[in-house]
Amino acid sequence: MAARILLVLAVMISYLSSCLITGQNLTRHVVKEKGSEIRGPFIGDANKSSGRTTGGSPIKAASDGYTHVAGYQSKGADGVTAWHGVRAKMSVWKINDVQPLSESSAYIAAISNSDGLEYVAAGVHVYPRMHNNSDLRFFTYWKTTKDGTMKGCYNDYCPGFVIANGSNLLPGQALAPLSDYGGEMRYITIRIKKDEKTGDWSLYREDQGGPIGGMTLLGWWPQSLFKSLSERANVIQWTGEVNYQDNETGPSMGSGHFSDEHEGKAASFSELYGFDGLGLIYNNYYGAIPFVDKPECYNISPWYGSSVKKSQYFFYGGPSGCSH
Numbered sequence: 001m002a003a004r005i006l007l008v009l010a011v012m013i014s015y016l017s018s019c020l021i022t023g024q025n026l027t028r029h030v031v032k033e034k035g036s037e038i039r040g041p042f043i044g045d046a047n048k049s050s051g052r053t054t055g056g057s058p059i060k061a062a063s064d065g066y067t068h069v070a071g072y073q074s075k076g077a078d079g080v081t082a083w084h085g086v087r088a089k090m091s092v093w094k095i096n097d098v099q100p101l102s103e104s105s106a107y108i109a110a111i112s113n114s115d116g117l118e119y120v121a122a123g124v125h126v127y128p129r130m131h132n133n134s135d136l137r138f139f140t141y142w143k144t145t146k147d148g149t150m151k152g153c154y155n156d157y158c159p160g161f162v163i164a165n166g167s168n169l170l171p172g173q174a175l176a177p178l179s180d181y182g183g184e185m186r187y188i189t190i191r192i193k194k195d196e197k198t199g200d201w202s203l204y205r206e207d208q209g210g211p212i213g214g215m216t217l218l219g220w221w222p223q224s225l226f227k228s229l230s231e232r233a234n235v236i237q238w239t240g241e242v243n244y245q246d247n248e249t250g251p252s253m254g255s256g257h258f259s260d261e262h263e264g265k266a267a268s269f270s271e272l273y274g275f276d277g278l279g280l281i282y283n284n285y286y287g288a289i290p291f292v293d294k295p296e297c298y299n300i301s302p303w304y305g306s307s308v309k310k311s312q313y314f315f316y317g318g319p320s321g322c323s324h
């Protein structure tokens, strides 16, 4: 009996460790973010992105390009929740059809748009223009309007995001292994959460355990970087996004398959949480609304979930070849 239990345990442990994603070696960036040449994640009135314009996007593309998004955002069930955090378990995929000036990404974000647009975001992307290859890489991003100027950047391209000692996933680091279509799924779970003591916006990774309640602190964006976001976010967002130029076609988003293929085949955001300033965790329905501007190319599933803990999730994505 004991041997049997041990065997089951051993199988479980080897199964669990095979599901873990370990970061690959970090490639240092040599390309710096030059003015507007590299654009940040799309944040804004996503339904109005409508292809050619970048809508509420804080950074304009170098030339006219196309941005398409598929995701959910929440202002809370009452529309006025002061958010102090957002979290998701994201499936991660190889995306090998991203043309030289295109990008395909998936990220979570905490946003304040009540007094200028400010946000912090973290997720994964394939972005050849930034990394010179088609690896799926972890990224962080922040944007502020404090002091009347719009500032911010990816990763360590400018001072801002502070990397924690003990971080096990650095901005710009490639992820592997990745999910197999119809086969084994791979995920990373990340959390952006306002530190109630320091006021900073902290970034945690949860899927490899760690000393802070089973999480590892990856770093933080100091509270002092921000104006209204220093107090709270009023929108939290889970987003799939692609960008591409006039002479390119759209890359795959997510797994490269539409959301209706569901588990194991379509990309997902799951175990979705929001955190408010009272320390409450929202892990059931909290007024999330979909945004998708080009459903014939990239679509999104309904928001699934009940009041059962950790059950909130949705699927998103689409294949490459989208033309404008």
Ligand SMILES: *[C@@H]1O[C@H](CO)[C@@H](O)[C@H](O)[C@H]1NC(C)=O
Pocket: 024, 025
């Ligand atoms: C990481 O770097 C080590 C030491 O340079 C090397 O042996 C290993 O192959 C690298 N791993 C990857 C995935 O590039």
Ligand SMILES: *[C@@H]1O[C@H](CO)[C@@H](O)[C@H](O)[C@H]1NC(C)=O
Pocket: 029, 030, 031, 130, 131, 132
């Ligand atoms: C990308 O590749 C080009 C051509 O090989 C090279 O000139 C450039 O320095 C590379 N950039 C980076 C960031 O590695």
Ligand SMILES: *[C@@H]1O[C@H](CO)[C@@H](O)[C@H](O)[C@H]1NC(C)=O
Pocket: 162, 163, 164, 165
């Ligand atoms: C990391 O640890 C070193 C040595 O203890 C310390 O000097 C440094 O400030 C720490 N960095 C951060 C970001 O906490």
Ligand SMILES: *[C@@H]1O[C@H](CO)[C@@H](O)[C@H](O)[C@H]1NC(C)=O
Pocket: 063, 101, 245, 246, 247
């Ligand atoms: C596409 O257009 C960009 C400018 O937007 C240019 O730099 C690039 O070389 C073009 N690519 C091709 C394949 O023509």
Ligand SMILES: *[C@@H]1O[C@H](CO)[C@@H](O)[C@H](O)[C@H]1NC(C)=O
Pocket: 046, 047, 073, 289, 290, 291, 292
């Ligand atoms: C986007 O449009 C859809 C369909 O019209 C609507 O249900 C949804 O609430 C809109 N989302 C946002 C963020 O306005």
